[in-house]
Amino acid sequence: MNRNRVRSLSSALAVAEAFWTPCTGIGPTAATHAEPPAPVAELDLSRYLGTWYQLAAVPQYFNVVCARDTRAEYALDEYGDVSVHNSCTTWSGARNEIRGTATVTDPMTNAQFHVSFPGVPTQEARYGPPNYIVTALGDDYSWALVTDPNRLSGFVLSRTTALEATQWREIRAAISTAGEDGCWYLTSPTTGGLDLLAPLCTA
Numbered sequence: 001m002n003r004n005r006v007r008s009l010s011s012a013l014a015v016a017e018a019f020w021t022p023c024t025g026i027g028p029t030a031a032t033h034a035e036p037p038a039p040v041a042e043l044d045l046s047r048y049l050g051t052w053y054q055l056a057a058v059p060q061y062f063n064v065v066c067a068r069d070t071r072a073e074y075a076l077d078e079y080g081d082v083s084v085h086n087s088c089t090t091w092s093g094a095r096n097e098i099r100g101t102a103t104v105t106d107p108m109t110n111a112q113f114h115v116s117f118p119g120v121p122t123q124e125a126r127y128g129p130p131n132y133i134v135t136a137l138g139d140d141y142s143w144a145l146v147t148d149p150n151r152l153s154g155f156v157l158s159r160t161t162a163l164e165a166t167q168w169r170e171i172r173a174a175i176s177t178a179g180e181d182g183c184w185y186l187t188s189p190t191t192g193g194l195d196l197l198a199p200l201c202t203a
Helices: 003-020 165-177
Strands: 050-057 066-076 082-090 095-104 112-116 132-137 143-147 154-158
Touching: 132 165, 143 165
Parallel strands: none
Antiparallel strands: 050 066, 050 154, 066 082, 082 095, 095 112, 112 132, 132 143, 143 154
16 A cells, blocks of 8 residues: 555544544434434335445444445345445555345335345344334435434435535435434545545535
């Protein structure tokens, strides 16, 4: 890894650390709310399948390796579950990817899933409680907000690499409605979209 990439990675980690204690003075905590965030009333799984670009996310140990162009590809598998293929470009310029399975746990809304990744500790079991909740969706399925029952994770997903200002306003409002803070989220550098790593509340 060359010096420029080392500096870029160090800067990214510094930003993540600095804003893990967000504007409110606390970071994501499982004790903030008694109830999990509500899923959307109804998710059309056939419309949700396909490619999504990650435009912002709450920093997690598994996504710090990603420097840019993080994306998820969803498709139905032979069992009727959803195959998951996550990929990104790392700080060294290499491709990083992982494959897993998402199983619907809430047939009333189709908006809550248990996502598993074989070989990943604590995430190997194919079936289990929900750990992926779609809490908001654009009317045209152009964007989605995803979190988990404890609000320790968060992802802003988009069908395109860039969103309009009005869509970002809707997303920030949805984050607040879900009981999260926009300052917990860092933007995800994406070719053709935002090219900076910064707290979503300031971007």
